[in-house]
Amino acid sequence: MCGIVGYIGTQAASEILLAGLEKLEYRGYDSAGLATISEGQITCVRAKGKLHNLREKLAEIDSPAPIGIGHTRWATHGKPEEYNAHPHLDNSGRIAVVQNGIVENYRDLRKELKAKGHKFVSDTDTEVIPHLIAEFFAEVKKEKEEEKEKKAEKIADLSFLEVVSQVVNRLEGAFAIAVICADFPDEIIVARQQAPLVIGFGAGEFFCASDTPALVSHTRTVLSLENGELARLTPMGVEVYSFTGERLKKSPRILGWSPVLVEKQGFKHFMHKEIYEQPAVVRACLEAYLDSEWQPGNPHSPINLNLPKELCADVEQISILACGTSWHASLIGKYLLEQLANIPTAVQYASEYRYAPAPLTANNLTIGVTQSGETADTLAALGMEQQRRAGFTDKFRARMLGITNRTESSIAHMMPHVINTHAGIEIGVAATKTFVTQLMAFYFLALDLAHQRQTISTERLAEIITGLRQLPAEIEKFLEIQEQYVEELSHQFTDTQDFIFLGRGINFPIALEGALKLKEISYIHAEGYPAGEMKHGPIALLDAKVPVVAIAMPGSVYEKVLSNAQEAKARDARLIGVTPKQGVAEAEIFDHVLPVPLVDELLSPIVTVIPLQLLAYHIAARRGLDVDQPRNLAKSVTVE
Numbered sequence: 001m002c003g004i005v006g007y008i009g010t011q012a013a014s015e016i017l018l019a020g021l022e023k024l025e026y027r028g029y030d031s032a033g034l035a036t037i038s039e040g041q042i043t044c045v046r047a048k049g050k051l052h053n054l055r056e057k058l059a060e061i062d063s064p065a066p067i068g069i070g071h072t073r074w075a076t077h078g079k080p081e082e083y084n085a086h087p088h089l090d091n092s093g094r095i096a097v098v099q100n101g102i103v104e105n106y107r108d109l110r111k112e113l114k115a116k117g118h119k120f121v122s123d124t125d126t127e128v129i130p131h132l133i134a135e136f137f138a139e140v141k142k143e144k145e146e147e148k149e150k151k152a153e154k155i156a157d158l159s160f161l162e163v164v165s166q167v168v169n170r171l172e173g174a175f176a177i178a179v180i181c182a183d184f185p186d187e188i189i190v191a192r193q194q195a196p197l198v199i200g201f202g203a204g205e206f207f208c209a210s211d212t213p214a215l216v217s218h219t220r221t222v223l224s225l226e227n228g229e230l231a232r233l234t235p236m237g238v239e240v241y242s243f244t245g246e247r248l249k250k251s252p253r254i255l256g257w258s259p260v261l262v263e264k265q266g267f268k269h270f271m272h273k274e275i276y277e278q279p280a281v282v283r284a285c286l287e288a289y290l291d292s293e294w295q296p297g298n299p300h301s302p303i304n305l306n307l308p309k310e311l312c313a314d315v316e317q318i319s320i321l322a323c324g325t326s327w328h329a330s331l332i333g334k335y336l337l338e339q340l341a342n343i344p345t346a347v348q349y350a351s352e353y354r355y356a357p358a359p360l361t362a363n364n365l366t367i368g369v370t371q372s373g374e375t376a377d378t379l380a381a382l383g384m385e386q387q388r389r390a391g392f393t394d395k396f397r398a399r400m401l402g403i404t405n406r407t408e409s410s411i412a413h414m415m416p417h418v419i420n421t422h423a424g425i426e427i428g429v430a431a432t433k434t435f436v437t438q439l440m441a442f443y444f445l446a447l448d449l450a451h452q453r454q455t456i457s458t459e460r461l462a463e464i465i466t467g468l469r470q471l472p473a474e475i476e477k478f479l480e481i482q483e484q485y486v487e488e489l490s491h492q493f494t495d496t497q498d499f500i501f502l503g504r505g506i507n508f509p510i511a512l513e514g515a516l517k518l519k520e521i522s523y524i525h526a527e528g529y530p531a532g533e534m535k536h537g538p539i540a541l542l543d544a545k546v547p548v549v550a551i552a553m554p555g556s557v558y559e560k561v562l563s564n565a566q567e568a569k570a571r572d573a574r575l576i577g578v579t580p581k582q583g584v585a586e587a588e589i590f591d592h593v594l595p596v597p598l599v600d601e602l603l604s605p606i607v608t609v610i611p612l613q614l615l616a617y618h619i620a621a622r623r624g625l626d627v628d629q630p631r632n633l634a635k636s637v638t639v640e
């Protein structure tokens with residue numbers, strides 16, 4: 001987690017760094033800080049809490065310094081207090097470091113440095129880095145003096161880059177760092193080891209950041225560092241090296257999306273705006289992957305995911321690894337892959353899988369799903385899968401696929417094949433439009449496989465394709481007509497303490513997702529449950545104080561869900577139905593109906609999730625909470 005930024009050029013760094021941190025606040029917002037160099041000194045300013053606290057402190061300092069680094073923190077080691085905020089300095093105050101990630105061997109390093117006289121003032125793992133750099137410089141100086149005394153030949157001075165590269169080789173863990181030193185006022189050194197770091201190229205000015213939104217208002221020419229790479233940024237340019245000191249030739253690329261996407265565009269919160277972007281992003285997926293000319297009866301597949309045929313040709317089993325909302329999307333993916341393409345599919349929490357992996361079977365396809373492409377648990381589980389496949393045939397090693405919204409992210413670099421979910425950047429911590437586009441990716445994958453394996457009839461395929469094409473208009477209609485009602489309804493639940501969400505079949509994961517949305521942004525306890533399982537225990541929780549949201553879409557489990565809802569009603573629960581407005585039955589059972597469009601049951605998750613996103617949003621907004629940056633969370637969870 002955490003966001004880091006850096007700037008070197010001709011303008012005052014502070015304002016540029018603050019603006020960059022604002023765009024990275026989604027990565028963490030417990031505390032923030034900046035360090036700049038002017039007149040041979042480092043000035044470091046830090047503040048607990050949101051960025052505006054830091055901004056207020058900086059308003060008192062008018063610094064023209066044209067070089068600096070900044071950080072916004074999601075606490076891992078040490079409380080979110082000012083003394084733990086980055087940047088961290090060495091004891092001389094001449095070296096400043098910001099880090100995103102965790103230095104796993106920091107305890108050993110700290111002990112070693114303490115024994116050498118270094119004094120620590122924070123509880124963080126990061127603080128060992130400036131001290132280690134200072135220690136290396138001290139060693140170089142000492143060796144030089146000894147050589148002089150012996151009147152031997154003068155040893156070559158180590159450069160700032162060489163010292164930092166010695167230091168990164170001593171760090172274990174996943175990290176990205178940016179370092180400045182008052183003795184090298186024209187250099188920022190950055191390094192990446194399993195945490196994202198991207199460099200931006202301007203005219204006579206260069207930037208670095210954990211993610212591209214921090215750069216796009218300055219430049220769209222960017223270069224992502226790979227694991228095990230360092231770079232030196234000066235006002236003259238950027239040089240990239242490997243951790244082993246080899247100079248690397250790398251070319252920047254041009255980012256394809258516009259800075260407008262990272263603005264709220266009139267909405268009060270990014271989450272609200274992102275809910276409203278869902279028709280457009282579903283359309284973008286249809287345009288990207290569906291043959292617009294395809295008609296029922298055409299022998300070729302209507303879907304083109306740009307994947308090689310041999311990736312899935314004789315796949316007998318699929319394992320999906322993901323976390324959070326991506327895990328919920330994967331559960332729907334499992335339903336689709338099994339029911340449409342007839343392929344047994346297992347979905348695992350990436351954070352659990354690493355410690356209890358399923359036996360690897362021949363003809364297994366592993367899919368990693370992560371919107372950010374940077375979730376450490378997912379990357380670690382996929383990394384383990386890659387290692388388990390080493391030594392097998394090339395074909396088997398290539399049987400791995402990533403589904404991500406960030407094609408420049410770590411998963412995209414790691415996986416031999418990737419499906420881009422085309423949702424555009426998502427800033428709200430609660431995933432909304434990226435979830436819906438992950439579902440689209442699974443619809444396309446499952447339908448394409450079903451077509452290849454002839455497990456779907458032409459008529460059924462045509463029916464689903466027609467339904468998919470209608471989705472954007474259906475979502476638009478729902479948002480236009482129902483939002484006000486959802487908002488009004490939300491007023492009744494601002495003081496509620498517990499919620500239950502029920503679904504069955506393909507809508508069970510939507511119950512989980514509805515509960516997660518409510519928990520993470522409104523801090524109301526919520527449980528998602530398979531409707532049929534309530535009677536096996538959780539029904540004991542119900543009384544008049546616990547509202548129950550039941551997703552009841554016409555299809556295979558409709559009547560069953562209505563019965564389960566009746567069972568809840570008989571225990572005095574207030575019932576909210578997510579169901580098409582059809583007849584008297586629903587009106588009689590439910591106290592409130594969130595009327596969703598009547599679509600094919602198989603496609604219904606795309607429409608049933610939207611009222612649940614809106615309900616969570618309006619309850620949280622009504623409670624006056626920080627919807628886009630809920631407490632204790634971060635958008636991109638880059639620690640395991």
Ligand code: M6R
Nearest residue numbers: 324325326370371372375430431
């Ligand atoms: O970037 P990822 O999809 O890998 O993120 C996984 C989870 O951290 C994420 O879905 C999280 O649960 C969201 N806050 C849900 O809204």
